[in-house]
Amino acid sequence: MQKTTQVLWLRNDLRLHDHEGFRLAVEHGAPLAVIYILPEHWLNTDDDGMSRLGSAKAHFLRASLIDLHRQLEDQTINFNMYHGHPVDIITRLRDELCGDIRLLTSDAQAPEEQEWLEAVKEYDIDLVTYESQTLFSQAQMATLLNDFPASFSKFRKTVEKRPELFYIPESAETTRLHIHEQPLRTSASISWPGSEYAVSLGCHGGERPGIEWLSRYVWDDKAITHYKETRNALTGENFSSRLSPWLAWGCLSPRYIWHEILKFEASYGETEHTYWLRFELLWREYFHWSMRVHGDRLFARSGIQRKKIEASDNSVHWQAWCNASTGVPMIDAGLRELRHTGFVSNRLRQNMASYFIHQLKLDWRLGARWFEMYLCDFDVASNYGNWAYLAGVGHDPRPVREFNLNKQLHQYDPELSHIRRWCPEIEENSLQDVLDHQAGRKLLASFPPPVVTVPAFDIKS
Numbered sequence: 001m002q003k004t005t006q007v008l009w010l011r012n013d014l015r016l017h018d019h020e021g022f023r024l025a026v027e028h029g030a031p032l033a034v035i036y037i038l039p040e041h042w043l044n045t046d047d048d049g050m051s052r053l054g055s056a057k058a059h060f061l062r063a064s065l066i067d068l069h070r071q072l073e074d075q076t077i078n079f080n081m082y083h084g085h086p087v088d089i090i091t092r093l094r095d096e097l098c099g100d101i102r103l104l105t106s107d108a109q110a111p112e113e114q115e116w117l118e119a120v121k122e123y124d125i126d127l128v129t130y131e132s133q134t135l136f137s138q139a140q141m142a143t144l145l146n147d148f149p150a151s152f153s154k155f156r157k158t159v160e161k162r163p164e165l166f167y168i169p170e171s172a173e174t175t176r177l178h179i180h181e182q183p184l185r186t187s188a189s190i191s192w193p194g195s196e197y198a199v200s201l202g203c204h205g206g207e208r209p210g211i212e213w214l215s216r217y218v219w220d221d222k223a224i225t226h227y228k229e230t231r232n233a234l235t236g237e238n239f240s241s242r243l244s245p246w247l248a249w250g251c252l253s254p255r256y257i258w259h260e261i262l263k264f265e266a267s268y269g270e271t272e273h274t275y276w277l278r279f280e281l282l283w284r285e286y287f288h289w290s291m292r293v294h295g296d297r298l299f300a301r302s303g304i305q306r307k308k309i310e311a312s313d314n315s316v317h318w319q320a321w322c323n324a325s326t327g328v329p330m331i332d333a334g335l336r337e338l339r340h341t342g343f344v345s346n347r348l349r350q351n352m353a354s355y356f357i358h359q360l361k362l363d364w365r366l367g368a369r370w371f372e373m374y375l376c377d378f379d380v381a382s383n384y385g386n387w388a389y390l391a392g393v394g395h396d397p398r399p400v401r402e403f404n405l406n407k408q409l410h411q412y413d414p415e416l417s418h419i420r421r422w423c424p425e426i427e428e429n430s431l432q433d434v435l436d437h438q439a440g441r442k443l444l445a446s447f448p449p450p451v452v453t454v455p456a457f458d459i460k461s
């Protein structure tokens with residue numbers, strides 16, 4: 001009989017806790033090799049000047065891999081890193097390992113990943129997939145997926161009625177793993193993207209920093225007790241949970257976070273704030289399952305609604321966006337923040353996307369790709385799901401969701417704290433000055449004029 005080697009191919013599940021892949025490997029018992037493949041094309045720049053891995057995002061991913069590497073090393077488990085085409089790497093490994101391969105990896109979210117998994121199966125590899133990014137499993141979702149709710153509310157109400165869904169299995173005892181001992185031929189060291197911007201991440205990638213952050217946010221600072229009230233802010237400490245980068249790379253499991261919130265509620269009581277953080281995690285869940293159901297349609301301009309929408313290819317507008325020089329301080333502040341830190345608040349993301357789609361009138365998918373390059377919490381389902389929603393071709397029941405930028409600025413950054421942080425050139429100006437500039441009514445000398453203005457707004461005295 002041929003010997004079997006298990007290969008655990010980690011993708012967006014860079015952790016040890018709540019990990020079905022490790023659990024399955026322990027259960028099976030054959031020797032295990034743990035690998036990560038950085039897809040080569042993520043490093044290439046496309047015709048629009050974009051790559052898949054901007055610098056802040058690359059920083060976070062790299063730190064997450066290093067943290068995992070160290071944790072595995074402590075348990076004498078080799079972690080083998082590659083870059084190249086995932087299917088090429090896996091088939092090369094199969095040849096190197098000779099014998100039967102049992103490949104364990106996370107279920108596909110995006111169609112691109114589905115293609116890799118389909119291609120791997122062609123090579124006579126025993127492929128076993130598991131869920132690692134969602135609260136629920138495919139089996140738990142089966143009936144809902146056959147008739148997927150068109151709105152988030154319907155989805156939420158259905159799953160909230162089923163508490164048995166919110167179950168967290170025991171973590172695998174990795175000490176019981178049987179490790180493949182022979183060294184594997186890994187790729188030459190990866191040339192990670194450098195940066196033309198000074199990157200200043202507010203957080204460290206990796207499972208252990210993620211667990212620490214969650215514990216501090218929930219238990220030490222008890223910031224969860226004001227979540228609903230502050231979550232729409234544009235800046236400030238602990239205004240939202242900032243869990244998204246760890247969730248995106250799978251350094252934290254959504255089930256682990258969910259259960260920490262439940263534990264907090266058991267100690268201090270459920271409030272609208274603790275509930276709302278779980279509510280937002282369900283939004284993420286909704287987009288993830290929507291992507292499984294709708295696949296490629298989510299990347300079409302007409303979206304899942306198959307609605308014909310117009311978009312221009314105005315290169316002046318596009319360049320202004322790319323250079324963070326739209327002349328609208330609220331937008332340019334967000335663009336600068338995103339390039340430097342890989343993060344922007346949800347409220348600002350909504351306004352930025354609305355401006356991109358409704359004022360610059362560019363194709364929403366270009367904006368989604370731009371976010372994909374820079375966001376260190378890039379999550380294919382949440383990003384494309386939210387952009388499509390704002391473009392009116394996704395799950396939004398409303399036909400158009402256009403934000404009144406000046407009204408939003410007045411409501412969410414009345415002290416100009418966010419704008420001043422990222423656009424110091426308007427340090428001396430008042431909120432009304434900025435509102436007038438953005439509307440093109442009275443231009444600031446210190447800021448370029450808007451490429452496209454937004455509706456005027458007067459502060460009532």
Ligand SMILES: Cc1cc2nc3c(=O)[nH]c(=O)nc-3n(C[C@H](O)[C@H](O)[C@H](O)COP(=O)(O)OP(=O)(O)OC[C@H]3O[C@@H](n4cnc5c(N)ncnc54)[C@H](O)[C@@H]3O)c2cc1C
Binds near residue numbers: 231284382
């Ligand atoms: C145009 C646009 C693009 C976006 N792209 C992404 C993306 O690539 N990756 C990503 O994780 N989120 C994305 N979001 C959703 C949201 O902006 C971020 O999840 C949130 O800002 C992350 O900060 P936080 O962890 O402090 O969120 P919190 O407010 O603390 O929320 C907790 C968690 O709930 C989930 N969540 C909250 N809001 C949403 C939402 N609207 N959609 C899906 N999940 C949500 C996230 O996992 C988040 O970490 C996008 C939103 C917009 C409008």
